[in-house]
Amino acid sequence: MSMGLRSRRWALSALLLGASAWAQAQTLTVSAAASLGDAMxxxxxxxxxxxxxxxxxxxLAASGVLLQQLAAGAPVDVLATADEETLDRATAQRLxxxxxxxxxxxxxxxLVAPAGSHLTGLDALTGPGVKRIALGKPGSVPAGRYAQQALEARGQWxxxxxxxxxxxxxxxVLDYVARGEVEAGFVYxxxxxxxxxxxxxxxxxxxHAPIRHPVAVASATGQHALARAFVQFLASPAAQALLRQQGFGAP
Structure with missing residues (x-):
């Protein structure tokens, strides 16, 4: 075999191997609530x-924003939210x-306050010493919605x-409180x-309503099997153990 023919065959083999590796490489896009960011x-x-x-x-973004992105056609394979209501809406829209x-x-x-604060509890929120209270926008941030429910139940909203x-x-919200820009805030x-x-x-x-973080495969994903594998991985003992370490409760 001539050196020229051998070189061409080697080049073709390398090209095919490269194409095979490219075909095997896959990117999975997971849209998750900001509150799940560290865990993810x-x-x-x-x-x-x-x-x-x-x-x-x-x-990573607020659950309501993630739903809007998915509804607008964003390429998402897995959706994990901070509440079941948002995923209910995604289900209703067949997303x-x-x-x-x-x-x-x-x-x-x-309810959190800056580390040096002397805030005593929820009743103190109506007092003169508290001028700013941070919470997520109830329309798009589940934690804000939970906070609104809680405050309405107490007659403080x-x-x-x-x-x-x-x-x-x-x-x-957490950043506002940590920097002392507000006297209190509602977070997980x-x-x-x-x-x-x-x-x-x-x-x-x-x-407020029970706080559950649900997850599901996006209906428009082109990688259903891989996306499903990711959801199943999140339910594995190892993944659940890590979530417990980060303070999350069992499903």
Whole structure:
């Protein structure tokens, strides 16, 4: 065999191998609520390690924003929200495969204040010492919706309106409190734990719908099997153990 023919065959083999590797490489887009951000960032490398050639791209935002993006045709393979109501709306719009839906974890709503604050509880929110209270926009941020339900149940919602500072997502609320820009804010217990030393949990908040973080495969995904594998991975003992370490409750 001539050197020229051998070189051409080697070149063709390399080209075919490269094409094969490209075909095997897959990117999975996971849209997740901002409150799940830290957990997802820890879980994704483990999933990628179990699936060579797969790269997971995280899209983090408020649950309502994620739903709007999906409805507008954004390329999403998996949707994980901070509440069941948002996923119910996604189901009604046929944006997810309902057969793949499952609860990933549960959570708790808490009232937090800056670390040096002397705030004593929910009743103190109406006092003169509290001028600004941050919470997620109830229309798009589930944590804000839970907070509104809780405050309405206590008869405080109307009275606190002038003090409320709306935020685009729960992590923004946490930032406002940690920087001392507000006297109090409503976040998840998992968020409060992530900034220990900067914020103080004043009270555990009740009087709202149960906080469940559901997940499902997007109906328009072109990678249904891989997306389903990711959802199943989130339910695995290893993934659930990591979620418990981060403060999430069992499904």
């Amino acid at each position: 960032k820890a879980l994704v490398p483990r999933f990628e390690a179990q699936h060579p050639g797969v790269s997971v791209r995280l899209n 997810i495969d309902p057969a793949t839906r499952r609860v990933l974890a549960t959570n708790t709503l808490v 109307a009275a606190l309106q002038p003090k409320l500072v709306p935020a685009d997502h729960v992590r923004q 217990a998992t968020d409060a734990a992530s900034t220990a030393g900067k914020v103080r949990v004043v009270a555990t908040v009740g009087g």
